Amino acid sequence: MDLKITQNGDSVVGTLVGRLDTAASAQFTRDMQPLMDNADKHIILDCEGLEFISSSGLRIFLSLRKESIAKGGDITIRKISAEVKQVFTITGFFSLFNFE
Amino acid sequence: MKKKRISRIVMQWLLICVLSTFTISAVISYIANSHIAKKNTLHLLSNSIEDALDELKEKDEKSTKTTLDNVCKIVEGGEFWEHINPERLTELCYSRNIQEIHVIDSSGFVIYSSNLDVIDYDMRSAEQSSDFLALLDEGGPMYYYQDVRQRGIDSVKFRYIGRRLAKHKGFLQVGFDEDHYYQSVVNGLLEGCTHHRRIGDSGSIYIIDSKGSIVSAPKFFEGTDIKQTGLDLNLINEQATNTLFTADVLGESSYCMCTKYNGRYTIIAVQPISEATVKRDTALAASTTFVFAIFMLLFGLIYWLMKKLVVRNIERVNHSLSNISDGNLDEVINVRNSLEFDSLSNDINTTVDRLKDFIHEAETRLDADLALAKAIQMAALPNVFPAFPERKEFDLHACTEPAKEVGGDFYDFYFVGENKIAICIADVSGKGIPAAMFMMRGKSTLKNRASSGILLSEVFDSSNNTLCKNNETNTFITAWMAVINIKTGEMQYVNAGHNPPLLRHADGLYEFIEDKAPCLPLCAIEGIPYRVNTMTLRPGDSLYLYTDGISEAENVQSEQYGDKRLLDTLNNLPMQAVLSPKLTCESIMRSVKDFAKDAEQSDDITMLAFRFANEH
Numbered sequence: 040m041d042l043k044i045t046q047n048g049d050s051v052v053g054t055l056v057g058r059l060d061t062a063a064s065a066q067f068t069r070d071m072q073p074l075m076d077n078a079d080k081h082i083i084l085d086c087e088g089l090e091f092i093s094s095s096g097l098r099i100f101l102s103l104r105k106e107s108i109a110k111g112g113d114i115t116i117r118k119i120s121a122e123v124k125q126v127f128t129i130t131g132f133f134s135l136f137n138f139e
Numbered sequence: 140m141k142k143k144r145i146s147r148i149v150m151q152w153l154l155i156c157v158l159s160t161f162t163i164s165a166v167i168s169y170i171a172n173s174h175i176a177k178k179n180t181l182h183l184l185s186n187s188i189e190d191a192l193d194e195l196k197e198k199d200e201k202s203t204k205t206t207l208d209n210v211c212k213i214v215e216g217g218e219f220w221e222h223i224n225p226e227r228l229t230e231l232c233y234s235r236n237i238q239e240i241h242v243i244d245s246s247g248f249v250i251y252s253s254n255l256d257v258i259d260y261d262m263r264s265a266e267q268s269s270d271f272l273a274l275l276d277e278g279g280p281m282y283y284y285q286d287v288r289q290r291g292i293d294s295v296k297f298r299y300i301g302r303r304l305a306k307h308k309g310f311l312q313v314g315f316d317e318d319h320y321y322q323s324v325v326n327g328l329l330e331g332c333t334h335h336r337r338i339g340d341s342g343s344i345y346i347i348d349s350k351g352s353i354v355s356a357p358k359f360f361e362g363t364d365i366k367q368t369g370l371d372l373n374l375i376n377e378q379a380t381n382t383l384f385t386a387d388v389l390g391e392s393s394y395c396m397c398t399k400y401n402g403r404y405t406i407i408a409v410q411p412i413s414e415a416t417v418k419r420d421t422a423l424a425a426s427t428t429f430v431f432a433i434f435m436l437l438f439g440l441i442y443w444l445m446k447k448l449v450v451r452n453i454e455r456v457n458h459s460l461s462n463i464s465d466g467n468l469d470e471v472i473n474v475r476n477s478l479e480f481d482s483l484s485n486d487i488n489t490t491v492d493r494l495k496d497f498i499h500e501a502e503t504r505l506d507a508d509l510a511l512a513k514a515i516q517m518a519a520l521p522n523v524f525p526a527f528p529e530r531k532e533f534d535l536h537a538c539t540e541p542a543k544e545v546g547g548d549f550y551d552f553y554f555v556g557e558n559k560i561a562i563c564i565a566d567v568s569g570k571g572i573p574a575a576m577f578m579m580r581g582k583s584t585l586k587n588r589a590s591s592g593i594l595l596s597e598v599f600d601s602s603n604n605t606l607c608k609n610n611e612t613n614t615f616i617t618a619w620m621a622v623i624n625i626k627t628g629e630m631q632y633v634n635a636g637h638n639p640p641l642l643r644h645a646d647g648l649y650e651f652i653e654d655k656a657p658c659l660p661l662c663a664i665e666g667i668p669y670r671v672n673t674m675t676l677r678p679g680d681s682l683y684l685y686t687d688g689i690s691e692a693e694n695v696q697s698e699q700y701g702d703k704r705l706l707d708t709l710n711n712l713p714m715q716a717v718l719s720p721k722l723t724c725e726s727i728m729r730s731v732k733d734f735a736k737d738a739e740q741s742d743d744i745t746m747l748a749f750r751f752a753n754e755h
Binding site: 060061062064093094095097098099101102105128129130131132134135 | 566567568569570612613614615617635636637638639656657658659660663664687691741742
């Protein structure tokens, strides 16, 4: 699981590549810290390369969302695959994020 | 900061040490050799001057003796001696290019002379002349020579030489006046005296008179002034005898030395510094090359030794340590070619052994704890089947298989009224102990609320709000819960973000209970409402609840079991298994395990099958 974080104007873009399963989630939580620190900004999560997400992965998304709400930022998820989108749908998480 | 390798650091310091030692030794060698070169030059120049002086002295004595012998022979010749008189002696003086001839008798009086004024002069009357009286002594010298001196009789500067008479008593004295002596006698001696003299390859000897005019020198310079060579007369006159000084001679910086000769003359020896130091330079070059070679050899040797004895060993130890860090605690370090590394190897091996012991102990303790935890967790789930043997209206079965000893999945079922049974399946995000602990909390919270008989929506709203408190880790629970009236078949259910269960009508196939807008998992967001759905089960209908441990089970090719395979497997179950929740669970569990084969189970697997009986 790789996360690349870049600044794009006022937005912070996180590009996710790989499988975000339980095993990868501990490292991913640490990698995410810059996004948590920038939760007051507009965060874009580019999920084109995200192959799989487990409940542990959703938990991290949820953490980011809570931080974003607390700090007054917002999150947009981009280019999500059908499989991953289904996980968001089944779990109701679809309603928590903006999708593009 | 970029870290350097030990070998590089040592190499750098070694190079600095070697180069500085080399430079210091080269400088010392240069200074010492310069000193030696100067000393050698001093000896060479003074020896050359001495040789020249010796030669001059020898020549002088020889010519002086010849003059005396010849004059004596003539004077004592029978005819001359018989008719000896001043005129004849004066004539002899002219022919011999001398100024005076005296004959002194045995009592020390001048009896004959070319100079009338000195006849009857008593040699004892002045110190200068009395010195010659030694020639009268019995056993005294045969010859006596004097340098230019003021003579006793009238203080005029003369040079006198004398010898005993051969046939008569007394002695003969020959005198040269000063100017005549220098111009004809000494110049004659000096002339050509330095032609054959060389100092080293290109050094020379010059003899100059008191005015700086060169009397004797290598070719081309005789008769010219010493200035032509670049030497300065004043500088020469300032120098003490036999001391080295430097001056430019013929355009070349040279070592010089000078000595006075015969009062009026100065002998100057010159050797170019470049020639004086050529030996030093050669010696220095040779020793420098030698020392450099030795140092380089040492440098290479030390570097090689260090690399072999230290760096390679450190690399070997590091390699083993990195194996150990990677988890291979059976790695043994065996670097034994020096005492220090032998001891280090032993220490590390001992440490690793103790670590292994500790890990083993900890594992044993943890295993025991986990086994206990598993037992507690399992005991918390209803696990006696058939669960309600007295109720003929339905049958149910459930099972769970955590990925680790304990898991975050759970199922549950209990009556919440006389004819209302609640069935539930849930999945806590994450796995292992943290999920298991949260699961216990979630399960009891749900059961507490549901058992109190409140509306299902309130069960979820209230449970969610309770569980959301103090949830720092953002753990959440997906749950699907239904309350079924076992008399009427009316079913109310809430899906809190869980995988949709499957429903099979008695005369049909399993289908997912699609939920267009499922609610969020419990514990995700505080204060949200949970929506209750309603449907009616018909006799013979079956429900199959499961967690994503089934749909996301993977084989070694990382393929997922998937919803479709689950659906197909369920729909291809033999009728016997369809009718029995227990067999349904067992069949699916077997199918999942057959699919995953050797792949490690990555998530907890939990399922619950419910069948609404045909007969009521």
